[in-house]
Each structure stands twice: as structure tokens, then as C-alpha cells.
Amino acid sequence: MRELALNILDIAENSLSAGAKHVEIAVCADLEKDRMKIVVRDDGCGMDEEMLARVTDPFTTSRTTRKVGMGIPLFKFSAESAGGNFDIRSKKNKGTEVTAEYVISHVDRMPLGDFGGVVLQLVTMNPAMDFTVTAACSGREGVLDTREVREILGEDIPLSAPEVRAFLKEYIQENLVDIFGGRL
Amino acid sequence: MKSLEELRALREKMKSQTDNRSVAGSDETVIKVGMATCGIAAGARPVLEALLDEAEKRQLHNVSISQTGCIGMCRLEPIVEVFKDGQKYTYIYMTADKARKVIADHVVNGNPCKEYLIGEN
Ligand SMILES: Nc1ncnc2c1ncn2[C@@H]1O[C@H](COP(=O)(O)OP(=O)(O)OP(=O)(O)O)[C@@H](O)[C@H]1O
Ligand SMILES: [Mg+2]
Numbered sequence: 001m002r003e004l005a006l007n008i009l010d011i012a013e014n015s016l017s018a019g020a021k022h023v024e025i026a027v028c029a030d031l032e033k034d035r036m037k038i039v040v041r042d043d044g045c046g047m048d049e050e051m052l053a054r055v056t057d058p059f060t061t062s063r064t065t066r067k068v069g070m071g072i073p074l075f076k077f078s079a080e081s082a083g084g085n086f087d088i089r090s091k092k093n094k095g096t097e098v099t100a101e102y103v104i105s106h107v108d109r110m111p112l113g114d115f116g117g118v119v120l121q122l123v124t125m126n127p128a129m130d131f132t133v134t135a136a137c138s139g140r141e142g143v144l145d146t147r148e149v150r151e152i153l154g155e156d157i158p159l160s161a162p163e164v165r166a167f168l169k170e171y172i173q174e175n176l177v178d179i180f181g182g183r184l
Numbered sequence: 185m186k187s188l189e190e191l192r193a194l195r196e197k198m199k200s201q202t203d204n205r206s207v208a209g210s211d212e213t214v215i216k217v218g219m220a221t222c223g224i225a226a227g228a229r230p231v232l233e234a235l236l237d238e239a240e241k242r243q244l245h246n247v248s249i250s251q252t253g254c255i256g257m258c259r260l261e262p263i264v265e266v267f268k269d270g271q272k273y274t275y276i277y278m279t280a281d282k283a284r285k286v287i288a289d290h291v292v293n294g295n296p297c298k299e300y301l302i303g304e305n
Contacts, residue, residue: 001225009229010221017253071221114229121229125251152191156199162240163198164191171186178185 003113004038004102007075011040011098012122014071016129018044018096025122026134027115029184034104035084036184041097047090055088075100082109104184112184116172119144123168124160135179142175212246213291214267219251222258227279231262234280238287247291260302266290274302 001007008025015023020042029036047055051062055069056076062069075098076086083103090096102109115135123131123146133144149159149168157164217223217232232251239247255263260276264283267273273296275286282300290296 006224006229009219010224013219013221013224013253069221074221074225117229117233121232121251125232148188149191152188153195157195161198163194165236167186167191167194171188174185 001074001078002110004078004110005113005115005118007071007078007100008038008040008115009118009122010071011075012042015040015042015044015096016126018042018046020044020095020129022130022132023122024132024134025119026136027112027184028134028136029104029138029180031104031138031183036102036104038100038102039097041095043095046092046094046096048092052088052090056086072098078102078110082106084109112180115180116169116176119172120165120169123149124165127158127160135176137179137181137183140179142179144172144175212248215247215249215291216252216265216267217249218253218255218261218263218265220254220258222254223261223263226261228262230280231264231278231283234283235264235287238284239291242287242292244287244291257302266296269294275300276302 001010008027012023012025022043024039024041026039027036055072057073072088079086079100079102083106084101086101087099088096119131119133123133123144130146130150131144132146135142146159153159153164159165159168215235217228217235219228219232232249235249239249252265255265257263257276262278264275264278264286265272266275266286268291273290275282275297278300282297286297286300
């Protein structure tokens with residue numbers, strides 16, 4: 001992975017596989033402290049303690065097509081190789097929370113990349129799932145909640161409708177430019 | 185800057201238009217893009233975006249595009265599966281450009297892009 005946004009997509013795909021109904025994604029940066037934090041939290045099936053302990057080891061996976069799960073180890077590595085740290089908490093039948101922290105100016109910190117595109121993909125391609133996406137940077141903050149969007153649109157217009165998708169694409173990009181200004 | 189309030193106006197506009205999107209019948213084409221770690225790392229996102237963009241540009245109403253988990257052949261990602269005319273076609277090592285070609289040649293004109301199909305490389 002060359003962009004943190006792709007790691008975020010990948011971790012959110014785990015939430016999807018875990019049957020989550022609601023996923024919260026937050027990217028929060030503090031330029032003065034030179035730190036940024038990514039959190040992905042879901043209300044999916046969670047993991048028991050034994051699984052949780054093994055999950056950051058690249059030879060753990062519950063998938064059947066291949067032995068090695070790489071998503072979580074890659075995300076962990078992205079943080080730990082950029083002066084940051086990584087944390088995963090989970091409760092069986094409750095949900096999972098994954099947190100990665102970075103030193104923004106660290107030479108090995110990957111760029112955030114196309115976070116807007118990833119958010120657009122997540123919210124428009126997963127009709128059965130709701131997302132709360134927060135972007136914050138040194139005092140500026142924006143939140144996109146798909147429950148709010150669905151309420152405005154009503155039941156018969158999906159978020160994937162081309163007109164809605166085009167609107168959301170611009171809406172997300174404009175807000176992210178305003179908040180992050182390409183600094184991440 | 186855009187606000188969510190504009191969505192209300194958009195909704196009203198969409199409701200007043202007659203919906204010709206619901207005419208999709210048994211001739212529907214289903215397209216799936218593998219979006220697990222292996223697919224994402226290999227570039228599945230630009231492929232998905234190209235498919236959506238091309239389908240939208242051509243106003244294809246009988247095509248459904250979605251993402252799926254690991255298809256089980258990680259080395260061949262990005263993988264795109266096309267279900268059309270009762271058959272399954274597996275395209276491997278996809279790129280945005282190849283994806284556009286699959287829409288044009290296969291989905292629209294009914295000629296599978298043999299050179300991208302699994303087993304042909
Ligand atoms: N949010 C989650 N909720 C419940 N279980 C999870 C969650 N995230 C990960 N897991 C469990 O941890 C395992 C390892 O996840 P990881 O993303 O590292 O690999 P994977 O998803 O199995 O494969 P891939 O390499 O395609 O990501 C998963 O198979 C799943 O069982
Ligand atoms: Mg995964």
C-alpha cells in the first residue's frame with residue numbers, strides 16, 4: 001500500500017466482512033504536535049481474546065481461500081515505521097476499534113492519498129452500511145454521516161444514484177481540501 | 185462550499201424525473217471487483233472507478249457494479265468478474281484502461297476481451 005487511504009479502505013472492508021451496520025472512520029491531525037491519528041470503529045461481530053492476540057501476526061486469518069491475513073499487519077507497520085503506534089481492541093459480538101498514530105513529518109510516513117475517493121467508494125458501494133466519517137485538522141473539522149444523507153434522500157433514492165454520487169464526490173472533496181488543504 | 189441542504193433540491197429534481205433506471209431486466213450485466221487487501225494493493229480502486237465512470241458516461245442502466253472480497257487468486261489481482269448472458273468471465277491483471285475496454289467491447293458490444301481473461305495470458 002502506498003497511501004494510508006488504501007489502508008483505511010482495507011480496514012473498513014474488514015468491518016464489512018464482520019457484518020457491521022455502522023462504521024466510524026476518523027482522520028485527525030494536529031499540525032503543531034506533528035501527529036495524526038486514524039481510527040476505524042465498527043459494531044460488527046468482533047473477535048475473542050485469542051483471535052485478537054493473534055491478529056497482528058501476518059499468519060492469522062479466518063479466511064479460507066488463503067492462509068495469511070495481511071490487512072491489519074500492513075496497517076500496523078505503516079504506523080510503527082513512521083514513529084507512531086498501533087492499537088486494536090475488540091469484543092466478541094460488540095465490535096472492533098483500530099487506531100493508528102503517525103508522526104506527520106516522519107520520512108517514512110505514507111501520504112494520506114485519495115481519502116476523499118475512498119470515502120466516496122465506501123459510502124456509495126455499501127447500501128446496507130452506515131458511515132460516520134470525521135476529518136479534523138488543527139481546529140477545522142467536518143463530519144459526513146450517511147444516516148443524515150439517507151434521511152434527506154428518502155427511501156427510494158440510493159446513495160449510489162449517479163446524481164447523488166456526483167454531488168457527494170464534490171461535497172467530500174471540497175470539505176477535505178478545506179480541512180486538510182493537502183497537508184497530509 | 186457545498187452543503188447537504190443542496191441534496192434536498194437534488195432529491196426533488198430526481199423525483200420529478202421519470203425513472204428509466206428501473207427497466208433493467210433479465211439481460212442485466214453484473215460486474216464485481218475484488219476489494220480485499222490483495223486487490224486494493226494491486227490497484228483495484230482505479231479499476232472500480234473507471235468501470236463506474238464508463239458505465240455512467242454511457243448511461244448503462246442494465247449494469248450493476250459492486251465490490252467483493254478476496255476472489256482467491258491474489259497474484260492475479262486486480263480481478264474483475266463479469267456475469268453476462270448466463271456466463272461468468274474472469275478478467276485478471278486489470279487496469280483502468282482495460283476496464284474501460286471491457287465496458288466498451290464486452291458489456292456494450294457483447295465481445296469478451298479474450299486477451300484479459302484468465303487462462304489466456
Ligand atoms: N473489524 C473486524 N471485526 C471482526 N473481525 C476482524 C475485524 N478485522 C479483522 N478481523 C479478523 O482478523 C482477521 C485478519 O484480518 P486481516 O485484515 O489482517 O486479514 P484478512 O482480512 O483475513 O485478509 P486480507 O489480507 O485480505 O485483509 C480477519 O480474517 C478477521 O477474522
Ligand atoms: Mg482484511
